[in-house]
Amino acid sequence: MERTTTAGDLLQLIRAGQVVTRADLQRHTGLSRTAITSRLAALADLGLLTEAESTATGGRPAGRLRFSPGAGLVLAGAIGRSRIQLAVCDLDGTALVSSSHDHEVSAGADAAMQFVGDEFAALLAQLSPGGQDQGRIWGVGLSIPGVVDIDKGASVDSPVLAGWDGIPLAPYLQHVTSAPVVVGSDCQALAVSERDGHLREVRDLLAVKASTGFGLGVVVDGRLVRGHRGGAGEIGHVKVDAAAGLPCRCGDSGCVEAIAAGWALVQQLRARGDDVAHVREVVARAQTGDAEARALLRESARRLGEVLADAVTLLNPEAVVVAGDMGAAFDVYAAGLRESLYSRASALATRDLKLLPATHGERAGLVGCARLALDQVLAPAAIDALLTR
């Protein structure tokens, strides 16, 4: 037997813009007028719907149904290696207030997460000095570098986040909200940020982050792929012959990161007497036309592209989004990736493959974190559960 169309399903259709009137809903779902009326009333009670009167010609006025993003709030927190970006967003993912802070995550989960909790509280106070918005928070989306244990909402075994391993992040936000907290990796957040970007119609995409380390966000048939243990997309730790014997920061050796990631480039330059501290400096040089820096980035991209070519051949994405500190030098980095992709991936998979910069640039992580939370709290099952409470 087919599942009945619920209020949550109707909201999904309205948010997607697939239906705009009650008559559309009836046609689309086959539900009776009474069934639709009661479901819409329940959604309106939650503040999720408005129905604007429109002056239809003759007969009953055909009200236009609209999703009300102001019905609640989500908190978004993109926690990077050296920067934390935070925002309070409406239910469309639009940031109402936001902030960005330099912060070294190597100081451990305690320091960073206490900071995140306090800053969320400060942003909420900025939004509503009386504190009336605290109760309107529906969910929280957080991203951290590396692999995430989704069930636990914790970092797993990440070389970047020493002192974070296995520590659930939600309890740190208890003084701010009791709403559900969704934790994803930075690359997963990057990938889903495109749902609010230029690639919203794209069902299959890869989002590659080329920074200090490498990572990949994978979307297949519209769904984020996390993997059995949350480790899908750990592209930086694929072994390549050219890196054989070179130690990697993951504790293993021979990973593509060990010859091509930002940390490895910095190490190579320092070994040659160049006192560069961060790969962003190499990127800045490349952007002012420095030939050596451009060659380094292009070579890094070629190496990464060799591994990415397998992912492209296996998954046949429509687009690859290129982001991260090195990805920010998009022209040179994409050129290097293209070289390997076109020579190593299947002809079919590269025939009309698009390589694009992230729609939201520096804010992609933040947009993606809001999206991670919204996908959970506005899912039909979540809405229906809310209505039966």
Ligand SMILES: [Zn+2]
């Ligand atoms: Zn490794």
